[in-house]
Amino acid sequence: MITEVFTANQLKKEAPVFGQLSFDNHEQVVFCQDKDTGLKAIIGVHNTILGPALGGTRMYDYATEWDALNDVLRLSRGMTYKAAITGLNLGGGKAVIIGDPKKIKTPELMKRFGKFVHTLGGKYYTAEDVGMETSDMDTVREVTPYVTGISESKGGAGNPSPVTAYGVYMGMKAASKFAYGNDALEGKRILVQGIGHVGEELVRLTSEEGAKVIISDINQERLEAVSTKYGVDIYKGDDLYAETADIYAPCALGATVNDQTIDKLKVKVIAGAANNQLANENIHGPLLQKKGIVYAPDFLINAGGIINVYAEIEGYGRDQIIAKTEKIYDTTLDILNKAKATNVTTNAAAISIAEDRIAARKNEM
Numbered sequence: 104m105i106t107e108v109f110t111a112n113q114l115k116k117e118a119p120v121f122g123q124l125s126f127d128n129h130e131q132v133v134f135c136q137d138k139d140t141g142l143k144a145i146i147g148v149h150n151t152i153l154g155p156a157l158g159g160t161r162m163y164d165y166a167t168e169w170d171a172l173n174d175v176l177r178l179s180r181g182m183t184y185k186a187a188i189t190g191l192n193l194g195g196g197k198a199v200i201i202g203d204p205k206k207i208k209t210p211e212l213m214k215r216f217g218k219f220v221h222t223l224g225g226k227y228y229t230a231e232d233v234g235m236e237t238s239d240m241d242t243v244r245e246v247t248p249y250v251t252g253i254s255e256s257k258g259g260a261g262n263p264s265p266v267t268a269y270g271v272y273m274g275m276k277a278a279s280k281f282a283y284g285n286d287a288l289e290g291k292r293i294l295v296q297g298i299g300h301v302g303e304e305l306v307r308l309t310s311e312e313g314a315k316v317i318i319s320d321i322n323q324e325r326l327e328a329v330s331t332k333y334g335v336d337i338y339k340g341d342d343l344y345a346e347t348a349d350i351y352a353p354c355a356l357g358a359t360v361n362d363q364t365i366d367k368l369k370v371k372v373i374a375g376a377a378n379n380q381l382a383n384e385n386i387h388g389p390l391l392q393k394k395g396i397v398y399a400p401d402f403l404i405n406a407g408g409i410i411n412v413y414a415e416i417e418g419y420g421r422d423q424i425i426a427k428t429e430k431i432y433d434t435t436l437d438i439l440n441k442a443k444a445t446n447v448t449t450n451a452a453a454i455s456i457a458e459d460r461i462a463a464r465k466n467e468m
């Protein structure tokens with residue numbers, strides 16, 4: 104069980120590698136390097152009991168390689184629980200490519216990465232995450248079949264992000280029902296942090312329902328474009344976490360619920376797309392519970408994307424994608440009620456259901 108988010112300078116030189124960072128019984132971690140294309144990537148395969156490990160590739164300009172390793176360990180573990188709780192026959196994996204996509208991403212680099220994915224022989228399937236586009240997956244597809252999130256024009260299910268946003272919207276409504284007694288978002292003040300592929304679509308869905316949406320992003324151009332397109336306000340303050348609102352929707356990067364932010368939070372519900380929102384689930388989960396903040400577990404409500412890309416492997420169509428994504432509403436409500444009844448955090452309640460499913464499959468093997 105992960106107890107801490109380590110940073111590079113906290114690494115203990117005398118301790119075993121596997122006991123550090125966010126290692127949590129990961130099955131395999133693959134380091135990939137190619138000087139010609141500038142590729143430095145890490146593929147994390149957390150668990151393959153339910154099926155091949157599937158999870159997107161994140162391309163990001165990490166401060167250190169240790170941060171990249173820590174991220175892939177955390178992200179791949181989250182995918183194991185995401186697939187398990189969503190009822191998919193998939194394991195958990197994820198990849199990171201180190202570097203700024205705007206500066207170093209080329210088709211050659213993506214193909215080289217795809218060749219590394221191919222060497223795993225289908226144990227890991229990749230897809231999009233931060234820093235990736237559907238067109239990048241099309242490029243990877245030229246060198247390996249172990250990739251999802253392919254363009255519809257090339258026979259894939261297309262960009263998963265709108266479906267992810269729809270699932271988050273379902274989870275947000277369920278959390279609102281639990282917290283406020285009704286699931287209407289009309290009139291609710293919602294802070295959306297990160298208005299990228301998923302965040303923008305969430306802004307559309309919530310603002311169309313009449314929510315008072317406030318957006319925040321580090322990209323000023325996007326902020327202005329999205330504000331104009333949907334008629335929503337741009338956050339103008341200097342501390343989003345201290346803002347009074349009904350719902351906080353983290354849709355940028357993870358670990359925004361942390362030691363520095365948790366005391367400031369005034370919202371009643373946290374429901375967003377970002378993976379690994381809790382910096383430390385064993386500390387910040389219980390603290391949210393104590394504060395009476397309803398946390399909709401990220402890996403549960405942001406599963407629309409994996410549902411969408413899994414369709415490419417299983418062959419189900421649009422109707423099933425939407426039906427499975429809408430089920431996130433009921434699952435979220437069940438888990439929030441279960442957590443309350445058993446006095447555990449919502450995150451722990453969701454993990455225990457996911458772990459039970461994995462354990463049951465392991466027993467059958």
Ligand SMILES: NC(=O)C1=CN([C@@H]2O[C@H](COP(=O)(O)OP(=O)(O)OC[C@H]3O[C@@H](n4cnc5c(N)ncnc54)[C@H](O)[C@@H]3O)[C@@H](O)[C@H]2O)C=CC1
Pocket residue numbers: 231232233234263264265267296297298299300301302319320321322325354355356357376377378405406408409
């Ligand atoms: N795309 C998908 O289908 C899925 C995405 N996720 C997660 O959802 C999150 C968002 O994913 P995408 O929308 O695809 O990524 P994206 O890269 O398209 O968007 C992220 C946005 O966050 C902004 N951002 C970065 N740092 C920020 C900060 N400190 N404050 C405010 N904004 C900041 C970026 O400028 C960008 O606009 C990620 O954590 C990703 O892992 C989870 C499941 C599926």
Ligand SMILES: O=C(O)CCC(=O)C(=O)O
Pocket residue numbers: 157158159160185230231232252263264267378405406407408409412
């Ligand atoms: O949405 C995707 O691209 C695939 C699933 C994934 O990587 C995720 O849910 O984080």
